[in-house]
Amino acid sequence: MTIEVAAHTPVPEQVEGRSLWIDAWRTLRKNRAAIVAAAILLSMTLLVLVGPFFSPYAYDFTDWGNTSIGPSLSTGHVFGTDTLGRDLFVRTLYGGRISLLVGLVATVVSLLIGVAYGATAGYLGGRIDNAMMRIVDILYAMPFMFFVILLMVIFGRNIVLIFVAIGAINWLDMARIVRGQTLSLKHKEFVEAAEALGVSTFALIRRHIVPNLLGVVAVYVTLTIPQVILVESFLSFLGLGVQEPMTSWGALVKEGAEEMESAPWMLLFPAVFLATTLFCFNFLGDGLRDALDPKDR
């Protein structure tokens, strides 16, 4: 009897497993806006890294014969110069290096703190989770930007401090998201199965929890980078960020805003670079969210 039943069950076809990432890539590829945004960001990064080597001017070189001249090919200043005769093309690219670097480093800092904190709270659960999340709630209510400014006032304007300060304050969202995700993962069958098989806690977190968090984290990272770049520009705009002669997009926009009547190009170029970058990160993040969020399928 039993043998007959078994004979009737169809032999399962060999189905190729589709991982979350392959699925996500397929969805993302169809989203033209996100792909274009990614391409622009890649070219922007490349330009910012390599571009300065092709310019005859250094970022702090003052060309006294050509102060505040508009963009022109004949002088070699393709973006024009600022009031001190410094080449705006090179300065915009150098500013981009700083802005993108801040975006990357501060995001990594917030990523490390947030994932560690959130995963611990979510996995341990119970009273520890309650206490840890209460702390996050309290910190959440703090006027974040003001504390960064306070830090700048107290410890002087130091670029490493900017990285760490922004990252250290920006991890709260990440911790919340990761905790929520961990909580829901913890009760999934495959985690319970692994537990039942005697997998150690550490291996369980590494093999089963973290890989399943990556999707959400990837989306959130893409959306954190523009926020962080914005914070740095905001600080630099107020004169509390990067110090002269080094520069960032925020600092360049500030200089440009001061001279916009006589030298509008000083505002235009850094503003366009900054806005384009933020725009592309936001679009890419949106696209990733559509691609990686299984709820939306």
Next chain:
Amino acid sequence: MLRYSLRRLLGAIPTLLVLIALAFFMMRAAPGGPFDQERSLPADIEANLRAAYHLDEPLYMQFGRYLGGVIRGDFGPSFQYRDFTVTELIATGFPVSMRLGGSAILLALIIGVTAGSIAALRQNRLTDHAVMTVSMTGISIPNFVMAPILILVFAIYFRWLPAGGWGGGQLRNMVLPVIALALPQIAYISRLTRGSMIEVLRSNFIRTAKAQGLSTQTIVLKHALKPALLPVVSYLGPATAAVITGSVVIEQIFGVPGIGRFFVQGALNRDYTLVMGVVVFYGMLIIAFNFLVDLAYAWLDPKVKYS
């Protein structure tokens, strides 16, 4: 409801304490004192100064003194503006900042909710894509970039509006700063409204309303708007924080005599008490506003149980 409010109010106390403690101890950790000048003062004068500002007491007593002061609404003297207390400076700037920020939030709500609802009703059509692209641009252009552009276009090129100044809060002085401050919020609110409106419009009670032959206008205004606005209400807390932060730079650009300008001046001059006072004041304001938003949410959403 009353018990819920009381519990939330009690819950805000540790948050306030952490806020004040963070600001206080961060300030005290600062290298260099407020009396470090190019010419060093004679020792006894400096000792007198320190005693006058209670800097010679142990740290916990200073903190207790500061805490007591904050409760009474006294943020101490300003180190830079010698004739003013921090409370007086905040009191001078606050009505101006309040007027600026309040108008911006109001404008953002009106335009954001309208644009978001329209986009939701025309989902995936041209209007929808247009609204969403414009709002993404609004989110991506920082207000300190938008503000100079607005000045360049409307004040310098067309000469329709003044490029700066406050003029006692005249309408023509307010237009540009309010718009610059409101734009990113308009963008966020319209995206939020669109998302939740689409969800609400798919729900059963809306289908029933449609089946009963109600007009789109009635359905949206009478039935869909209230539930669709819930996420917007809960966003008001972060929105206030964002507007307060944004007003710091907007006040700087437009020369508006609000708290933000004192704050930046204080930060650049290392006026510790002023900076600390503004941080604590704004922190308290945000905490209070979040409390109000929570209450409003609990009142609006029948699903929230406040027991």
